[in-house]
Amino acid sequence: MTSADLLNPSPAAAAAPHLRPAFAPDSTGLHAPAGDAIVRLESISRAFGSVVALREVSLTVRRGEIFGIIGRSGAGKSTLIRTINGLERIDAGRIFVDGRELSILNDAALNRARRNIGMIFQHFNLLSMKTVFENVELPLKLAGEPRAARASAVWQLLDMVGLRDKADVHPAKLSGGQKQRVGIARALAGKPDLLLSDEATSALDPQTTLSILHLLRELKAKLGVTIVLITHEMSVIREICDRVAVLDHGQIVEGGPVWEVFGHPRADLTRQLLRTVRPPLPESLVEALHPVPVAGDRCLLRVDGSGAEPYAAVLALLAGDSAWQTDIVHAEVDRVGGHPVGTVTFSVRYREDPLRHLLAAAERRAIDLEVLGYVGG
């Protein structure tokens, strides 16, 4: 489904998200046309002894996007991202990066291919005995670039991440955020088309996390580098990713454009992960909720969705009848990738028949309208 479809929803297209089965690789939107793919994984599997880390994972990363892979620890994220630059071998399947099949390369060819794939790490993995300058210079040195050419490239990279004044300092003297900036500069030194980020912000505080994420987005825009990141934090996905895949027990259970997945999470895991970025109703309200209405109660209605339509449509339905005495009790709407995404909870006066009609009308328009319960009026 394209964003144009969502802006002008035909009944069929608008209904589609609800009709998608819980797991069907081809409906997740993770398969882009081969032409603009920079990474293509074709049902890759990997097991460690009897523990299956990845089970027939297929996905396509488009050139120029930021692709997020989210999952709990132990879901196989680390293994998955490491297969993309061959740090982790696979038992079955095929891996294409930049149109080249990575999974069949020999050591020397794999090393050359890796120089076109940058990687940053949760624990930065900077060489403690080398200065910031030497760390950033390392990939160029490994590639055999002459010293003079290396120096100017390194200064440029240090300017880009704002660490020119730290060139002669050793990593131990840097803060976590600064270390990751060095990591990013090092990863980009070889002018890679692809940058892999392995929980790059997981060891950082929220403020530093944001600054690193913004730097990544800025570098993506400036250099056109494609980014694949893994994280266990939905906030990271929301902040910078264009598309997301949700990994659970080595399988992709859900995927697609971030705003769509956020708006219509299908997998239980996705809903759980989303709770961290979308707080539930206030505790006091939840405690007052009861499932069976009594006369004089008010009814809590929640609209879940993405795009402006669900909220506007429900508001329009409610506004047509002042007897509803409509009130908004809770709203959490974010902009994700330019689309409003979130939930709005309305409180309306409980009237049995009109409520039934309202729910039926919402269903006809494929609006995710749900009765949460009832509270005393």
Place this chain on the structure above:
Amino acid sequence: MSADDVELFGMALAETGIMVGVSGLLSLVLGLPLGVLLVITHEDGIWPRPGLNRLLGTIINAFRSTPFIILLVALIPFTRLLVGTTIGTTAAIVPLAIAATPYYARVAEMSLREVDRGLLEALRALGATRWQIIREALLPEALPGLVSGFTVTLVTLIGASAMAGAVGAGGLGDLAIRYGYQRFDTGIMVGVIVVLIVVVSAVQIGGDELARRLNRRL
């Protein structure tokens, strides 16, 4: 202390210095590559060769479990083959180096194994060859530990060199045995002990200081 005594001590100190210095250097040159080999051939090293790893480990353990005084005598034919003599300082250097090499290999292995695996992975991700990983990450990152380990090896060698008197190699230990023990010259005995304490302390303090200066992790 007479002028003769001073000369005696000077000679002994020089002999010990030569024995420890040369065998120490040899153990570094031979032991360090062995230590690297032990680490990279380990099953989760960057060049896993479990068979070779076990073979090396066994040989090293065999040498390490032989007391030096026995090694000294057992190696006499080999020493003659190598340096053409079985007595004197030169002859003592051979068994000393052969005893110290596996010792330093183990010490180096420990330091090298301490290097964060994440760093090696980062280098692999950058497309580094195995040799580049060793040169750019493994050895530099382990350097402070390798220096500390070499200091320990030198101190051990100073101790072992005392036994080299058994093949007429001279040195401080030999001085203490011949004058202090066999001729009941307590003055010489105490003198040797004092000199040994000073020398060992100097080596230890110098090594610690160098390791501290090299360490960038703090």
